[in-house]
Amino acid sequence: MRSLFLTSPRIRSKARFVAASIALATTAPSISLAQTNPLWTQEKIRNYLPHMTVPEVQDLLTRTDMVIIPVAALEQHGLHLPIGTDYLNGVEQAKLIAQQVDVLVAPILLPGQSPYHMGFEGTITLPSTLVQEVYVEAVKSLLAHGFKRFLILNAHGGNRAITTFIVDRINQETAGIAVDLGAVAGPFRDRGRMASIPLPDGTMLDRHGGTPETSSSLYLMPTLVDLEAARPATITLTPELEAMLPDVLAGDPTALTVFLAEGLKDEATGKGTSSIEMSSTGVWGSRDPREATVERGRISTEVFVDAAVAFIDRWNELRPYRP
Template sequence: MAETQTNPLWNEAKIKNYLPHMTVPEVETFLTKSDLVIIPIGALEQHSSHLPIGTDFINGVELCKLIAQERDVLVAPVLMAGQSPYHMAFAGTISLSAETIIRVHMETVESLVQNGFNRFIFMNSHGGNRAITTFLVDQINQKTSAVAVDYGVAIAPFLTPEKTEKATSLDRHAGVGETSDSLYLMPSLVEIDRATEPGVHHPKHLEKMLPDVIKEEPTAKLLFLAEGLKAEETGKKTSTVEMTKTGVWGELHPKEATLERGANNAKRMVAACSKFIDKWNEYLQ
């Protein structure tokens, strides 16, 4: 008889404080130390030809795992997909309604509260989920016994300045920044040789705003993002495929991405979140 072998595709190592890998006794032991949970809210959407559909979800989970190696926080991802209607012209994109995303996470929190968890950090790892995350955090605080915070708001006071030159070009979805992060967080899934020139164009009035948007001028950025990257059915002419056939929303070639930039960014995030958790824990002592 041929020797029995395990699944040839399995190469995953067990990660500390990562709920899908944990046993019941391990969760019970964790609860004797902490009642804190971090939940990434990602997306399954096109990321051009060089990054995978799951970029936002995977990067979010991996960053949360890194935080959980530094502090006692449970990593509990429950949804891969997010709100991505503006990418639907690209094969593989999945978009959920805001109502679905909120309901799933509300029920997740209710389950974990029943287990004994009481504090929650929601990490939005996809720009299209920003408003959903804000509303979700508020609903948890208003309707449950748990306390929830938005990761981005929580870590902001603890973030050190990013070590990059001042931006001179638009660089958002699937661009240099996101590709750099991916080179650090999920290196084996980045196919940088397949990256192509962005070829992005915007409606004329948005193009006029662009110089100020790049400078982070508040009003320009607010208006640009309110209208930019919206579903085709809105008629705004700013869905991804209407602005760029490559799927990259930016002017820089993704091949300019560097591992160093991604590593620095991830370490900044982990350090900032660790300091926030320390402060939160300090208030409960």
């Protein structure tokens, strides 16, 4: 029944008509914005599921079966970035992609796996098994409505293994086909453009909440960055991490792998590497976050968005959508 409905041109055009009527209704002069919620500042975003009506979802299904699902986190991001940084940045990137190519953007969860940030107020962490279960169940709902291909966009380093597992579970256990969007966009990244990003001088530890993430946030959600509040963190690494830091900063990939295997872990593991044990502000880096720039955030965002769009085009070429 469902596929008959979706493939009937008559009903599809009716759906478009309904969508157009809704658009007209929302701009009708009878609604005075002065009399509505004074906090409401959102504009309707195309292909963004929370803003869409049923006819609009039906209409999108005539053009694509792809969904971007950001995998997010709600965790401390130092003195200057909001708790929702990873959620917001992931969703904003996905929305930008969906303005260039037809794909549904479906945020599911705000929190993710962040036990190593629990020393700072506001962090919410969920068990990894629960997080992946929620995303896989959400995918089953979308599959029931005709969506088939899933681009899982990880927006938080602590969700990397969870993201890999979600992708594999969708592919192994459901009719859906999933990829890790960060990974598949890799070959399409404009490396020349990435290299053109003006970086601060000198090599320093500059990770969670540092200048790369602050720059992206300045571009993607400027009103939520309190750059004035930022200051350089005092970093206290364990002697083992301290000893390997020079090799990490010199770009040794093996040193980085073992550094990250041990660093930023739940305080309960006894490793001494949770964020509150290593950082005075919550930022995992010695560089002043105030060295971040909008320009750096703009270029890195555009490179990723363009690469994601190029991947989606290529996937549609390799496997054309037939509604």
